Amino acid sequence: MLITDIVLAPHDPTGTNFVHITAFNRTSSSSDTLSPEMQMYWENHMVQPYFDNTTKREVTAIAGQTCQLHCRVKSLGDRAVSWIRKRDLHILTVGILTYTNDQRFQSLHTDGSDEWTLRITSPQARDSGVYECQVSTEPKISQAFRVNVVVSKANILGNSELFVKSGSDINLTCEALQSPQPPSFIYWYKGGRVINYSQRGGISVLTEQQTRTSRLVISRASPSDSGNYTCAPSNSDSASVVVHVIKGEHPAAMQHGINGANVAHSSTY
Structure with missing residues (x-):
């Protein structure tokens, strides 16, 4: 087998920074390899990174x-x-x-x-x-x-302030469409309390991760259900809406109740 030995000479005194390499051939067995020093030099100086x-x-x-x-x-x-x-x-x-x-x-x-x-x-x-x-x-x-x-931010459909007639249903839909990945969960709060686990009863939450939406329905709303409602996806900034449950009609932003039988629910509390 023909092996090429590489012998390094000092740097060119002219300052060109070229390395002089002298090569000569010798016959050797196939088990011969470059010395560790030569292997390191070859990898560090002769092979270009990519x-x-x-x-x-x-x-x-x-x-x-x-x-x-x-x-x-x-x-x-x-x-x-x-x-x-x-x-x-x-x-x-x-x-x-x-x-x-x-x-x-x-x-x-x-x-x-x-x-x-x-x-x-x-x-x-x-x-x-x-x-x-x-x-x-x-x-x-x-x-x-x-x-x-x-900057992913949730959005509650509709106005930032909502008026609902007493006895009707509160129906809120939250979207987290800006997030690159579907949220792991979407929580609803009233004030600082998680609505999903409220003891009130008559509360339904439907969350669909793939469509990144969550729907909150509170049936037979009463004035005590008035307050600040917040939608908080796991990977987005939250969004809030103020709900007023009133007796009688209100001229603006009135949301009338929906038939609860027509709403698909994932959970009812």
Whole structure:
């Protein structure tokens, strides 16, 4: 078997920073390999890093919920990986060190892994934009990632103030359509108390995760049912409506009762 030995000479005294390599051939068995030193040199200087393009490069995050960008670099050698915010070219991290006063940004890396992760804790709308994973080759190479931070807010259909005739049903529908993922749950509150577990009776809650909606029906409303009603999805800001249960007619925003037999309920309390 023909083996090539690589012998390193000192750097060129002219200052060009080229490395002189002398190669000669010798015959050896197939079990011969490069020395550990030569293997390290080869990996660090001769093999160029490249990105694994199978990673997800566009991420939608919910405001306040941690998001991560995963950059995979093959054949990194002794080069450094940095994360840079594109809009102001601010260096966020180099290696696993953070180079910003904003401690919400952190680089995660496990020894031996080719993955470098930028973690953004409690992202806000202003954090939306492009982030670059950059490798310190010459010239530098980089891979762009886009983050879209969604401020998800629930919405209760109708006016922010509702007048209901005494004896009618209160019928409220809440949507959480802005959230990237369906909420794990949607709670209803009256004041600071969870309505879902109210002892009043005659309360029905229908929540559908896939459509991201929840419907609250309170049958045979009385003036004591007046108050501030809040819809609170697990992954969205809450929304509220003020309900007035009155005797007699009211000229504006009057909601008349519905036939409870026509409403599909998931639970009744």
